[in-house]
Amino acid sequence: MRHTYVAGTATTTFGRHPDKTLIDLAVEAGEMAIADSGLERSEIDAVYFGNFLGRGIDGQGVIASLLALRLGLAGVATTNVEGACGSAGIALRHGVLSVAAGAATATLCIGAEHMTRPGTQAITKLLTEAGEMATDGAAGLTFPGFFGLVANAHAARYGSTRDDLAAVVMQNRACAVANPNAMFRETVSADQIASGKLIADPLRLLDCSPISDGAAAVVVTDWAHATSSRNGAVRVLACEQTSGPVGIRHMETLTSFPATVTAAQRAYKSAGLGPRDIDVVELHDCFSITELVNVADLGFFAHGEAHTAIAEGLTTNGSPGVVVNPSGGLLGRGHPVGATGLAQVHEVVGQLRGTAANQLPAAHVGMAHNLGGAGATATVTILGAA
Amino acid sequence: MRHTYVAGTATTTFGRHPDKTLIDLAVEAGEMAIADSGLERSEIDAVYFGNFLGRGIDGQGVIASLLALRLGLAGVATTNVEGACGSAGIALRHGVLSVAAGAATATLCIGAEHMTRPGTQAITKLLTEAGEMATDGAAGLTFPGFFGLVANAHAARYGSTRDDLAAVVMQNRACAVANPNAMFRETVSADQIASGKLIADPLRLLDCSPISDGAAAVVVTDWAHATSSRNGAVRVLACEQTSGPVGIRHMETLTSFPATVTAAQRAYKSAGLGPRDIDVVELHDCFSITELVNVADLGFFAHGEAHTAIAEGLTTNGSPGVVVNPSGGLLGRGHPVGATGLAQVHEVVGQLRGTAANQLPAAHVGMAHNLGGAGATATVTILGAA
Numbered sequence: 191m192r193h194t195y196v197a198g199t200a201t202t203t204f205g206r207h208p209d210k211t212l213i214d215l216a217v218e219a220g221e222m223a224i225a226d227s228g229l230e231r232s233e234i235d236a237v238y239f240g241n242f243l244g245r246g247i248d249g250q251g252v253i254a255s256l257l258a259l260r261l262g263l264a265g266v267a268t269t270n271v272e273g274a275c276g277s278a279g280i281a282l283r284h285g286v287l288s289v290a291a292g293a294a295t296a297t298l299c300i301g302a303e304h305m306t307r308p309g310t311q312a313i314t315k316l317l318t319e320a321g322e323m324a325t326d327g328a329a330g331l332t333f334p335g336f337f338g339l340v341a342n343a344h345a346a347r348y349g350s351t352r353d354d355l356a357a358v359v360m361q362n363r364a365c366a367v368a369n370p371n372a373m374f375r376e377t378v379s380a381d382q383i384a385s386g387k388l389i390a391d392p393l394r395l396l397d398c399s400p401i402s403d404g405a406a407a408v409v410v411t412d413w414a415h416a417t418s419s420r421n422g423a424v425r426v427l428a429c430e431q432t433s434g435p436v437g438i439r440h441m442e443t444l445t446s447f448p449a450t451v452t453a454a455q456r457a458y459k460s461a462g463l464g465p466r467d468i469d470v471v472e473l474h475d476c477f478s479i480t481e482l483v484n485v486a487d488l489g490f491f492a493h494g495e496a497h498t499a500i501a502e503g504l505t506t507n508g509s510p511g512v513v514v515n516p517s518g519g520l521l522g523r524g525h526p527v528g529a530t531g532l533a534q535v536h537e538v539v540g541q542l543r544g545t546a547a548n549q550l551p552a553a554h555v556g557m558a559h560n561l562g563g564a565g566a567t568a569t570v571t572i573l574g575a576a
Numbered sequence: 577m578r579h580t581y582v583a584g585t586a587t588t589t590f591g592r593h594p595d596k597t598l599i600d601l602a603v604e605a606g607e608m609a610i611a612d613s614g615l616e617r618s619e620i621d622a623v624y625f626g627n628f629l630g631r632g633i634d635g636q637g638v639i640a641s642l643l644a645l646r647l648g649l650a651g652v653a654t655t656n657v658e659g660a661c662g663s664a665g666i667a668l669r670h671g672v673l674s675v676a677a678g679a680a681t682a683t684l685c686i687g688a689e690h691m692t693r694p695g696t697q698a699i700t701k702l703l704t705e706a707g708e709m710a711t712d713g714a715a716g717l718t719f720p721g722f723f724g725l726v727a728n729a730h731a732a733r734y735g736s737t738r739d740d741l742a743a744v745v746m747q748n749r750a751c752a753v754a755n756p757n758a759m760f761r762e763t764v765s766a767d768q769i770a771s772g773k774l775i776a777d778p779l780r781l782l783d784c785s786p787i788s789d790g791a792a793a794v795v796v797t798d799w800a801h802a803t804s805s806r807n808g809a810v811r812v813l814a815c816e817q818t819s820g821p822v823g824i825r826h827m828e829t830l831t832s833f834p835a836t837v838t839a840a841q842r843a844y845k846s847a848g849l850g851p852r853d854i855d856v857v858e859l860h861d862c863f864s865i866t867e868l869v870n871v872a873d874l875g876f877f878a879h880g881e882a883h884t885a886i887a888e889g890l891t892t893n894g895s896p897g898v899v900v901n902p903s904g905g906l907l908g909r910g911h912p913v914g915a916t917g918l919a920q921v922h923e924v925v926g927q928l929r930g931t932a933a934n935q936l937p938a939a940h941v942g943m944a945h946n947l948g949g950a951g952a953t954a955t956v957t958i959l960g961a962a
Contacts, residue, residue: 191678237819245631245658249713251705252660255819255952259826265838267817268953269666270658272631274638280655284670291677292577319637327635431653433623433641440645452651566641567654 191290195416195423195576197409198227199536204404204524205373206306212244213253215405216302217260219529223298223407224261228418234409235294236267240281240301241528242274246316247308257300267294274320275476276562277301278406279431279531279569285410286429296415301533302405303526313401317527320563322437334398334477336438336564338390341479343444344497345392350482352392354497356383358478359396359521361506366518369547371533373402373524397478402524406532408539416576424542427461427555428572430454434565447565450487454559457570458489465489468512468572469553470541472534474561475519485514488559488570507548516541516548531560531569538573577676581802581809581962583795584613585922590790590910591759592692598630599639601791602688603646605915609684609793610647614804620795621680622653624671626663626687627914632702633694643686653680660706661862662948663687664792664917665817665955671796672815682801687919688791689912699787703913706949708823720784720863722824722950724776727865729830730883731778736868738778740883742769744864745782745907747892752904755933757919759788759910783864788910792918794925802962810928813847813941814958816840820951833951836873840945843956844875851875854898854958855939856927858920860947861905871900874945874956893934902927902934917946917955924959 200222202215210218216239224231239254250256254268267288273280278301285297305313314334318327321336344350359378366372378396386395416423434449435441442448458464465488473488475481485505486493490512499505505514517523517537520530538556540546546553558571586608588601596604602625610617625640636642640654653674659666664687671683691699700720704713707722730736745764752758764782772781802809820835821827828834844850851874859874861867871891872879876898885891891900903909903923906916924942926932932939944957 236817242637245705246635248709249632249705250709251628251658252822252949252952255659255822255949256708258819259822265818265820265834267669268659268819269670269817272637272656272658273641273654283653284655284673287670287673287677287679290679291673293673293676319631319635322642323634323636431622431655432651433644433654434651436638436641436645448651563638563641566638 192292192412194286194289194410194426195413196426196539197229197411197416197419197423198223199408199539200226201371201406201533201536202404203371204402204526207403212248212302212304213256215304215403216257216300219405219407220257220261220298220300223409226420227409228420229296229409229415231262233415234263234266234296234298236288236297237263238281238285238297238299239270240277241303242272242277243303243305243316273567274562275527276531276560276567276569277528279560282408282532282535283429283431283569286426289410289412296409296411298407298409299532300405300407301529301531303528304403305401305526306403310401325437325439334390334393337477337479338393340444341392344479344482347445348494350497354501355397355478356380357501358481359383362475362515362519362521365516365548366522369518369523372518372522373400374522393477399476399520399525402526404524404526404529406529406536408532408535422543423576424539424573425576427574428457430456431569433567436563436566445483446487449565449568450484450561453568453570454488457572461572467555468557469555470513470516470550471557471559472515472517472537473559475515475521476525484559507550513550534558534560535571542573542575578678578798580672580675580796580812581799582812582925583615583797583802583805583809584609585794585925586612587757587792587919587922588790589757590788590912593789598634598688598690599642601690601789602643602686605791605793606643606647606684606686609795612806613795614806615682615795615801617648619801620649620652620682620684622674622683623649624667624683624685625656626667627689628658628660628663629689629691629702659953660948661913662917662946662953662955663914665946668794668918668921669815669817669955672812675796675798682795682797684793684795685918686791686793687915687917689914690789691787691912692789696787711823711825720776720779723863723865724779726830727778730865730868733831734880736883740887741783741864742766743887744867745769748861748901748905748907751902751934752908755904755909758904758908759786760908779863785862785906785911788912790910790912790915792915792922794918794921808929809962810925810959811962813960814843816842817955819953822949822952831869832873833947835951835954836870836947839954839956840874843958847958853941854943855941856899856902856936857943857945858901858903858923859945861901861907862911870945893936899936920944920946921957928959928961
């Protein structure tokens with residue numbers, strides 16, 4: 191397999207974009223990522239578009255082909271991929287595979303979502319399509335509802351508390367303050383979290399990532415072309431994709447997502463690295479409880495120790511171990527679901543380039559972890575200095 | 577790039593399947609293709625699922641992950657791809673790329689659609705999502721409407737007639753009679769075609785591929801594993817994917833689909849072959865007029881000569897040139913849109929194995945051509961004896 195490199199990345203600001211369409215946002219991120227890559231448009235052979243909700247909201251198929259036309263890339267291979275909230279991570283992996291196979295010189299991977307227009311109830315309903323509709327969906331289980339069950343199971347098994355969940359929220363919101371692309375730019379207090387509307391016991395409003403609009407894009411290429419990158423190329427050390435249970439009836443446990451565990455194990459093996467080699471990770475904190483599960487599934491802490499470690503600040507910038515979600519994560523940066531996996535890569539690349547919000551003193555190896563549904567899909571990407 | 581092989585293929589019968597779901601059909605085809613490949617389930621690393629209408633009909637995301645669970649493939653990489661009626665061709669190409677990149681030993685590519693339940697009006701509306709909704713869709717242009725415009729443009733430019741369209745229908749319907757998996761098993765007469773309901777002038781009912789249920793699946797692998805194939809492996813000589821105009825405002829002409837032209841050119845170059853080397857092609861005759869356009873776009877005849885050649889029987893079994901759609905094509909076999917691209921590969925592999933309906937005396941090289949939307953995407957795959 192050929193080595194692959196990220197030559198360009200971009201995100202739009204995440205938040206509310208009432209004056210833009212899904213396609214506008216995707217084009218905006220794509221244009222910026224191409225500019226950042228320093229590549230000519232003629233060198234780009236494929237567009238991958240990750241999106242989950244746009245079809246249900248706008249009723250438009252073949253969006254990747256519309257994007258190619260808008261971006262001056264007429265004729266390239268255009269593929270729409272869907273893996274719920276993991277759609278963008280899957281788009282990236284296929285951008286990587288195309289270059290690795292020698293089928294493309296460079297690929298443009300875009301993820302986007304425009305979620306704020308239809309309203310909370312409509313979006314909540316569409317998001318249930320990421321679970322098993324014939325069972326969990328039919329029973330009325332929402333996505334916050336599922337992660338509320340996860341939080342309760344985690345508390346029962348490992349003794350995590352509401353304070354441990356609040357610690358995740360406060361840390362990620364504090365990081366987002368410095369990120370100009372983040373949706374939320376204010377810190378939150380324990381009192382604010384505790385007094386937030388109860389969404390799905392024990393999860394309150396600020397435990398939930400927000401309904402957001404936004405897009406992110408990444409250009410992947412080979413070494414010969416990565417040298418054109420305006421701000422420096424980064425090497426893809428591993429990019430793995432797995433699947434797991436879709437509905438609760440498939441799950442052996444609620445406190446671990448096997449798709450994440452397997453994707454991380456494969457990524458470590460592929461990169462010849464372990465959890466201790468990772469300086470920074472952008473992981474999928476769609477809810478505060480998800481971060482507690484993920485840091486354990488990714489191998490950074492034992493499951494029973496993850497919540498204590500986070501509450502003690504062991505995952506913050508300046509700590510000796512892995513730094514988690516310095517961008518603010520999904521809780522602070524926002525979660526336009528189809529964009530998230532590529533926004534994570536943008537943030538990790540920023541850390542490796544030395545240009546990120548909350549920049550680490552020395553970041554050599556970074557990881558992005560994108561989860562789809564209730565663990566139906568996962569991607570883990572490890573990036574290192576070129 | 578590693579050489580890749582098709583080790584197993586299958587289709588369900590195409591037609592009406594009121595007692596089965598989309599997922600049932602996909603699993604049925606997947607099981608048969610795995611059995612045909614002779615591979616162990618543990619050797620399959622990825623599932624690609626091509627589908628266009630299921631999300632709008634059933635409201636279920638992450639279907640590839642549900643398929644993996646049902647097929648005993650838990651944990652493998654699962655990807656849902658969408659490219660309108662070209663979805664299955666795109667699924668195949670990514671199954672090929674994964675193996676070519678060395679990221680998978682074997683991949684299972686499944687395409688499926690369950691279209692008969694919602695009724696014609698609802699399906700016609702959902703199918704418009706394959707065009708540009710903001711322009712053509714908003715103007716009320718249906719897909720038959722678009723291809724009616726193509727037929728009128730073709731008649732004006734090249735002098736093709738209603739009889740030329742009828743010749744395509746009669747030929748493909750005649751072929752379908754011998755295909756046990758086809759939806760239509762009776763021949764049709766010129767009178768029956770001429771007296772059919774007018775759908776979109778000049779296209780009448782039998783000029784249009786039918787609303788169908790069905791699934792098809794293909795297992796792609798490397799040479800070391802292709803030897804397990806129960807009925808013989810076939811080599812992938814080329815598998816190319818392109819994009820083109822989405823809405824009419826993007827089109828320079830209505831009588832050619834540039835995505836097909838470019839995909840064919842690249843496939844010929846990649847395989848080191850030309851149109852004269854192709855013994856048999858399964859191409860995307862979603863409407864009778866589309867076959868007239870395609871045989872020219874694929875390089876088999878000049879545009880002004882294609883309709884005459886077909887009317888003269890130069891594309892039927894026994895003719896010295898390329899044999900077109902011996903399976904019955906979409907007009908005879910049926911067109912469950914997300915399944916079609918893989919059903920075409922199943923039919924071509926049957927010809928190369930010597931087991932097809934309307935078997936050619938000697939088929940050494942075959943082609944499958946899958947079109948998405950009004951030319952928004954195209955894939956061209958060339959297969960040859962291993």
